[in-house]
Amino acid sequence: MSSNDADARPYGRRAFLGLLAAGLTSFAWARPASRVFAPVTSQFSALAGDLLPVGGWRIYTISGSMPVFDPKTWRLEITGLVRTPVSLTYDELRSLPRSRQVSTFHCVTGWTVKDVRWAGVRFEHLLALARPLPSARAIRFVSLEEPYDDSLTLDQSLLADVMLAYDMDGAPLTRAHGSPARVVIPEMYGYKGVKWLTRMELVDAQPTGYWEGLGYDQNAWVGRSNGRG
Numbered sequence: 001m002s003s004n005d006a007d008a009r010p011y012g013r014r015a016f017l018g019l020l021a022a023g024l025t026s027f028a029w030a031r032p033a034s035r036v037f038a039p040v041t042s043q044f045s046a047l048a049g050d051l052l053p054v055g056g057w058r059i060y061t062i063s064g065s066m067p068v069f070d071p072k073t074w075r076l077e078i079t080g081l082v083r084t085p086v087s088l089t090y091d092e093l094r095s096l097p098r099s100r101q102v103s104t105f106h107c108v109t110g111w112t113v114k115d116v117r118w119a120g121v122r123f124e125h126l127l128a129l130a131r132p133l134p135s136a137r138a139i140r141f142v143s144l145e146e147p148y149d150d151s152l153t154l155d156q157s158l159l160a161d162v163m164l165a166y167d168m169d170g171a172p173l174t175r176a177h178g179s180p181a182r183v184v185i186p187e188m189y190g191y192k193g194v195k196w197l198t199r200m201e202l203v204d205a206q207p208t209g210y211w212e213g214l215g216y217d218q219n220a221w222v223g224r225s226n227g228r229g
Helices: 003-007 013-051 090-095 123-130
Strands: 076-080 086-088 099-106 112-121 138-143 149-153 163-168 182-184 197-203
Touching: 076 123, 086 090, 086 123, 090 163, 112 123, 123 163, 123 197
Parallel strands: 076 197
Antiparallel strands: 076 086, 099 112, 112 163, 138 149, 138 197, 163 182
């Protein structure tokens, strides 16, 4: 018997069932656990982002890792209070009317990046596809990075400089910057700009987002909220 064979330990039926049960029950506790540990991992992420800025940017996550975007399987779902639910591929998103802008990014922790060149689609074009019901009042944005979500009112989403961006500084968003798409609202602090977007849900009242649940303002206007504007 080789040393590898000697190290092997066959599993009996009872052990196998125990492992299976543990795997199944992990689905029950995984999401509540992420709610508990996300504030902790976000603090470590903030520390790393502050110590290792990239091109003036400080990259934060709430889970301790960044989602991986697969253009073959990713979809942008637009659901909720709409007449026509929408599911867009990455290519379909990029084929919508394209807008460009240059704006300053403000982080709630006090740093900024000036003259960021964004390209993407205005929300009016996305909403025209989904045809919101009269009862729709806000959009909940859901990230591939669970449990990150946030929201804007419909009026806020239609401001002239608000967009769903898929390019930054002349190139597609990188993983660190939120690929495949991120919300851009220059007049609010960056935590309102959900990265790694996968779903837009139209709702009848603005929900509490991840960061609001930790004490940040719902309306994160730069210089007029509880950030360091």
